[in-house]
Amino acid sequence: MSFDGIVLAAVRTELEATLIHARIDKIYQPANDTLVLHTRQKGITRKLLLSAHTTHTRVHFTEQSFENPPSPPLFCMVLRKHLEGGRVIRVSQPGLERQLSLHVETVDELGRPGERVLICEIMGKHSNIILVDPVTGIILDGIRRYTHAVSRHREVLPGRPYVPPPAQEKLEPAGTSEEAFRQRFLDGPLTRQAHRVLLESFSGFGPLTAREVVARAGLGPDTEVDACGDYEFTRLWQAFSEITGVVQEKRFLPTLVRENGRYIAFSAIDLKQYGGLARQHPESISQAVDTFSAVRQARERLEQQRRDLESLVSRELKRCYKKMSAQQQDVETAADADRFRLAGELVTAHIHKLAKGMTEAELENFYDPEGGTVTVRLERELTPAENAQAYFRKYNKAKSTARQAGEQLAKTQEEADYLESVLYEIAQAQDFSDLDQVREELISAGYLKRKPETRGKKNVEGKVRESAPLRFVSNDGLTILVGKNNVQNDYITLRMARGDDLWLHVKDIPGSHVLVRTEGHPATPDSTLNQAALLAAHFSKARHSSKVPVDYTYARHVRKPKGAPPGKVIYDHQQTVFITPGDEVAALLRQLETP
CATH class of the missing domain: 2.30.310.10 (ibrinogen binding protein from staphylococcus aureus domain)
Structure with a gap:
């Protein structure tokens, strides 16, 4: 800062x-x-x-x-x-x-x-x-107490004498001569960058102000001292004196700098180092600092909330993958089931050759076209018929276990797919309202508990900050809607969509539902289809890939399975286009409309 x-x-x-x-x-x-x-x-x-x-x-x-x-x-x-x-x-x-x-x-x-x-x-x-x-x-x-154990210079404790912070060996800009100014550059290593010399030499100069002096002098941001001659030092002195004069005469110009819609810097003087970037000049320095700090801290809180949700979902996803590994092993017991069935059938077929008390038998495998044999282990205390039944029981148990594990594996895979989609939407959240909707979704799904102060209150959902789907307008004038999370995906697909609207989604990859409002037109123009497919690819985990498969179909062919998690749908009658997100997406994003 x-x-x-x-x-x-x-x-x-x-x-x-x-x-x-x-x-x-x-x-x-x-x-x-x-x-x-x-x-x-x-x-x-x-x-x-x-x-x-x-x-x-x-x-x-x-x-x-x-x-x-x-x-x-x-x-x-x-x-x-x-x-x-x-x-x-x-x-x-x-x-x-x-x-x-x-x-x-x-x-x-x-x-x-x-x-x-x-x-x-x-x-x-x-x-x-x-x-x-x-x-x-x-x-x-x-506000912060500490002893000599923390600072050898002083203690900050009630009853102790106040000792100012240690003095810095810096010059006061107002009393600095041109000769002393130049000497500061020449006293140290010549490989130092000019802005570092200013930062380390003059009181009141932070990194931003030091770089502003270099920029006003017409030098590159990384200019080193050994690249400076009389001309460069004169230019640096003039720029330094210009800024020092502003401070002495209290001719401050509070400044905020924006890039891509975000504040990136503030100062009490005009900042010319940012060239053509948008600059604002609030009425007071307090307004400049207050605006910058509020936006910066809000962004940091947003990122902290994002990390908290990502940590929760990643933990649940790890649990799913561990569970799937165990279930996959159970599914693989189907191979043992076939082995148990074969042993039971062979014991039954050769029962006249066996007797109680045997521990194993070499039996001809009549399923083997080459006439091979199979060694079958037998329980000494069981009769041949009882051994056969024991193998059939093992077969039925293994078969049942494999079937149940397969069903559970499919459910766990569906849960993992859902959590992957939530992880994606957390990463794509643009503001607190987006994260609020994700959090509410996780509460509804049972992954999060509602905070005690909101539990039991009515209309809690109404207090969640509202977040609307992204809205674009195609080159043909048709509206394109993009869901930012699973709740919005369900909303635009299942509630907003009309049967002849065009629905798009990347194939087998977590991503947003995209809906083209066709307004009853019999056919969607190719240019609109292409733009909608670009948006579907961009708002997905494949946004940095090439030749991304995007399925599209009419909304009437999209439906939600009973009991499916938010955002989960099935569809048919689809066609597929392959798209590579590029500059065209950037152009679409620039004309983004906020409802």
Whole structure:
């Protein structure tokens, strides 16, 4: 996350303009590393977020809503005791260091005025939020407590003196001369990349800002120091001075960069390094950081939920395969069944040659055209007739076991196929609503239990975030629907489809159901059929393969077997086309319609 000292300087500037003399009304701690301060000034309430998250450390106003724990953590209680009702009188930042302090004027229980300082240290995995008494310099508490066993430099514990983070040997950009600027490049190995030198040499410069200097200088992103002469150093200095001037004069331009519909970067300055990518300029740096963080964290939560569901389904799939292996062994006992039957028949045929007490007999195999013999083991305590019956019982038992195992194997194979299809739809889920539908499907199928807070409530399904099938329009103007999961597959195939609509699915491979709404046209145009087949191949496990077989038939020839799992159908009267997903799919995806 590109929350560097320059972004923090922009935040400080914003807070100085809007937070001074604001009253702190409420304090919440929605997560172990996150605080939300509700502030009010001139009738306007703002939420200030302070996060010591290891990868999303930041400070800014937020419009997001957070779910708070039923009981506030200890640090939150300490902050409420010392800060609630206080007023922010100053916001400070040492140079361009990634450290921001809120100075709060307070009144204690006896009505005596005082001051507290809430310090937010933005240092990656070492980030912290610490409450300090500025008169004594003593720590009142920290969101992360630790001793010298964790850090030799300092302890963060109540009652200990506050020690700032160790100083970095970096230059303040505002006080750097051109000569000192160049010398920083020449003091180290000449094989270093220029942006690395900037990152390691100047306070406030994060990786994104360092690369922006190189880009504005007209140099390649991987330019090394030994490739720079007077001209390149002059260009670097000019770009560096340009950005430093923006910071000194507080001419910040909050920026968000989008690529393929996703935010990929934010900054307090314009980002020219991204060329023609879409750039947005929110009204404030808080809006930029808040938007970027909300989207990024939502995506991370989505991926975590995806991994959780994948883990569950993979575990169930592993169970199925283990079960199938055992069932396959039982099926293979059919070979033993034939051997038992043969032994019983041979003992019966040669019963006059046998006697009780024999343990084995070499008997002519009249099924063998070459007249061979078979050695048959006999039980000493049984008569020949009883030995024959014993073999026939073994034959019947083995035959029954094999038959039952075969039936169970088919059911387990069907379950494995279903789970494979669920695994595919989890991988293809695009948002929370898609995963919600998959989760609801797994609950209905008995693989997941409903959470206690929703169990027994009415209309639970109605609270699941709605997700609609993908909708495309072919070159011929016909609507093409694509199911994103088994629930949607059943819906478009069994409820939406009319008999003369065209239905498509990849052959014998997990994938989406695809439906062409023919609107009563007698024949589907070849171009529409081709586009629908491309979509069927793309939205399947064979999306990266070539010559993918795609079956198509009229919807009236598709039906669901009784008791079949979601997404499982059978069909006939089909024809098959072979398709290779390519650039044409990308063109279709670009004109995707969201109902």
